[in-house]
Amino acid sequence: MCAHFANHFTKSLVPHIPNNPPQVLQHVSTQQQSQNQALVDLLSYLTPPIRHHNLCHAVETFSTMGTSLAVSAADPEEQALKIAVYSQFVVGLYTESLRLCLSQATEAEAEAEWWSERERTPMRLALYLVQTFPERIYRLGCTLASAIQARQLPVQLSTFSPNSIRDILRGAPGLHSPHLATILFPFTRDQPASLITGLWTPAQVVKNGTIFDALSHTLRWISYSITFPYNLAEQECRFKRKQLEKLRDKRAEVLGVLAQMRYILDQMLKHEPHNLDEFLQTLCTALGAEREDLGNQPPLQLTFQNLELRASQHATYMRSQELIRPSRLTLLWPKLVFLPPLAIYAIRSLYTSRVTLAQVANDVLETLEAFFKGWLLEPLKDVVHTIRAGGEEGVIVRQETILADRDSLERMALDIAKDKLHYDNAQLDTLSKQIRLGDFTPVQVIYEDDIRSPLKSAVSGTLLRSVFIRVQKAKVDINQVLLGIDRLLKSQELTFAFVGVAPAIAVVYVAGDVLSRVWRGGRGRGRYGGQRKRAGAWFAMRRIERLLVASPASIDEASQETLSPLTSGLILLSVASLRTFAENFLPAQSRLREGFLEDVEDLENPEMGKMSKLRVVERMWRCWGKVLGWDEMAADHSSGTDLVLKLL
Structure with a gap:
């Protein structure tokens, strides 16, 4: 590059x-x-x-x-x-x-x-502490061996007791723990003593305070002792980062x-x-x-x-200065040590539960099959059948039943009018027309006369016939109401069919959309170097604009705004990464690559002033932001899942 x-x-x-x-x-x-x-x-x-x-x-x-x-x-x-x-x-x-x-x-x-x-990142910091732990212990062991050899001490178990190690590593009176911290974390050699001191002894608190104060300070001391290596590792990373930034x-x-x-x-x-x-x-x-x-x-x-x-x-x-990251072996040893046993354990667990896994897989397949057949295909077939039938069949009551009941009611009304009222044929024809229009006045008159003397009418038989006629009329009226409801349902039958199949279609749509996003998203994120490379270009663009905005401009003899050497160098550092990104990941012989490189060349030109380069940066955001996905890069760059995957 x-x-x-x-x-x-x-x-x-x-x-x-x-x-x-x-x-x-x-x-x-x-x-x-x-x-x-x-x-x-x-x-x-x-x-x-x-x-x-x-x-x-x-x-x-x-x-x-x-x-x-x-x-x-x-x-x-x-x-x-x-x-x-x-x-x-x-x-x-x-x-x-x-x-x-x-x-x-x-x-x-x-x-x-x-x-x-x-x-x-706390997780990465803890992982870094674990990765460098053997190296720190090895450094401590070498220091102990050198100190024992220099003092000509006997090599025995008592030599490696905590008190003996403290005495061996004692660099100055009253600085026991800091000397050990200096060996484990070499960056502390040039740091003030107050940075690594502060481990209070609980015995001092017992003498000067109550038992509750002693207990509180003891718990605080234990907590501080546990987090002490973690805090030193964080300070070590910060110290090296600042040194590298200065360099x-x-x-x-x-x-x-x-x-x-x-x-x-x-x-x-x-x-x-x-x-x-x-x-x-x-x-x-x-x-x-x-x-x-x-x-x-x-x-x-x-x-x-x-x-x-x-x-x-x-x-x-x-x-x-140990500013370079640890070696690959140092970074990989936890994976080399722990991953093989975990992999063997996982394989054995899978092999042991292979019958259960096969049953689970079979249940999943059966569930999917039942879902597609019972909730998707069959309802869709009903929808197609409804569309083809066109609403010919009734849903609640059939038209033939209503016609038969109405004809029976008409015959019953004509018979009682003929027997009770002695209607001739002309009168019966008129009554038939009235009944078809819903007018049962003659029959109602007979019923009203009968209920005046119900016992006599019940014996003679006309009251029961009137009641049965009213029951039949009520049946016909109910069938008419059901026919109206049936027509309403028939008009909305297609809607109900789609409502029945809608949940299954929604589930299939969501699942298909997720799978398509995974497929297309993976392919799309792989374009132009992938999300990580495009995010790197996004950060480079942001830093260039930040440097141009924050840098103080001086006016040269030509009355043009020029940049300081530091700002110009930092901009060139970011521009170099942009050029590498364009030449390695943008399509060759494309307008996208040619235009992007032209803008990069403008940013490289040291003769261009500050405002001219700011306009170039604005043009790049406007022209390439949407194409390269920079508009969504800030929201998608850092995620917990991505961090876990990187750590694994």
């Missing part, structure tokens, strides 16, 4: 370097021909992008040739070759300086983020200074290629070179050795 960013950042400098054709080897002596050929080989060897080992070999070869720009060549073609090679060297060293500063700042930031995750800021500030030197180098390559030694001296000054440490050497070798020295010093500092 760093090498690619540095090569791209200096890509615009390459076309300004003079390139000499092969004709330079004509009309010169054999010695000059050989030297010129070596220069041509170096020129081809330094073709961009220049790798680190190529630059090392080229610098070593060039230093053995004893060639320098300070000595003008008699042949102008040889001098042009020397300028071309030297220009390539300067661009290569400038690129290597950018790469080195960027890689060191990136390493410091990555390690700082790792310690920050442990610091702010990152230093490297980023140098990176910002180097980025602002690109315009100077560009102008020198165009107009003053003979003064490149001055640029190398400025580059050495920016890198913090101390000439007395490197000796009196030409600027080219001085700059290269300064880069090598800076790289070795950075690595030595990171190792000596």
